[in-house]
Amino acid sequence: MKKYLKPATLPWFVLVTGGIGIALRFWLLSAGVDTKGLLKTGHPAGILLWVLTAITAGVVIYGCLPLVEANKYGYNFPSTPISAIGEGFLALGILVVGILSLCRSSDTLSIIMAIAGFLSVPMLLLCAFYRWKGVKPLFLFHGFVCIFWVLRLISLYRDWSPDPQLQHYIFALLANIFVMLSYYQRTAFDAGSGNRRVHAITHLEAAFFCCLSIVGSRDWYLYVACVLWSITDLCRLTPMPKRAPHSPKKDEDHEPA
Numbered sequence: 001m002k003k004y005l006k007p008a009t010l011p012w013f014v015l016v017t018g019g020i021g022i023a024l025r026f027w028l029l030s031a032g033v034d035t036k037g038l039l040k041t042g043h044p045a046g047i048l049l050w051v052l053t054a055i056t057a058g059v060v061i062y063g064c065l066p067l068v069e070a071n072k073y074g075y076n077f078p079s080t081p082i083s084a085i086g087e088g089f090l091a092l093g094i095l096v097v098g099i100l101s102l103c104r105s106s107d108t109l110s111i112i113m114a115i116a117g118f119l120s121v122p123m124l125l126l127c128a129f130y131r132w133k134g135v136k137p138l139f140l141f142h143g144f145v146c147i148f149w150v151l152r153l154i155s156l157y158r159d160w161s162p163d164p165q166l167q168h169y170i171f172a173l174l175a176n177i178f179v180m181l182s183y184y185q186r187t188a189f190d191a192g193s194g195n196r197r198v199h200a201i202t203h204l205e206a207a208f209f210c211c212l213s214i215v216g217s218r219d220w221y222l223y224v225a226c227v228l229w230s231i232t233d234l235c236r237l238t239p240m241p242k243r244a245p246h247s248p249k250k251d252e253d254h255e256p257a
Helices: 007-030 044-063 081-104 106-135 139-160 170-190 196-213 220-232 246-251
Strands: none
Touching: 007 044, 007 196, 007 220, 044 196, 081 106, 081 139, 081 220, 106 139, 139 170, 170 196, 170 220, 196 220
16 A cells, blocks of 8 residues: 555645545535525535545645655755746736736725735746746745735635535635645745645645635636646655665775775
């Protein structure tokens, strides 16, 4: 079993379970509502979604346990065009969200969030350029995007809080929380204090929950961009090689005569 739970296989595992989750969400939302206008209680798709969530979380956490040591930026984030493209897609998604946010609402929080989103776009594009070149960016760049996600969570909570059904928003809530935590971990790596294990777990969980949030969300395009970013922005998933045991005989062979 362990050979199938290697860290390098986890992105594919998460994409598969995320795809299953998308199908289950379609099934649940297409089943209709009861006489009170609520999603049907005890629907098989709803139960299976929670089971799938628990399995994914357990496998991801267990699979990331070997990711210890080797927390240097250069080792974990080499020059990778695919990662740069993923960051560019997310910049585009945030730009669209900012524009639509201003179109939908003119309250103070929406305006502040939109401005933070607009300012995040050039920072993400710079980070994409740096990733293309294999250069560590200033920690403030990803840190500012983390602030944008805090504001987005506050803004979204205003819409979710009156909703009596958890299934309507729980996966989107978890998706935004894990994207925020992913950016926090990314900022930590830029500042020289990242943790490979936590970084990988938050990114993989963000990818899974963003897959589930695509269905039934008005910001589905942003969640698609988040999936692309979180999967391509992963740190190196190769565990450190085991150190060879100390061999006294070998040392004796190299001693001067």
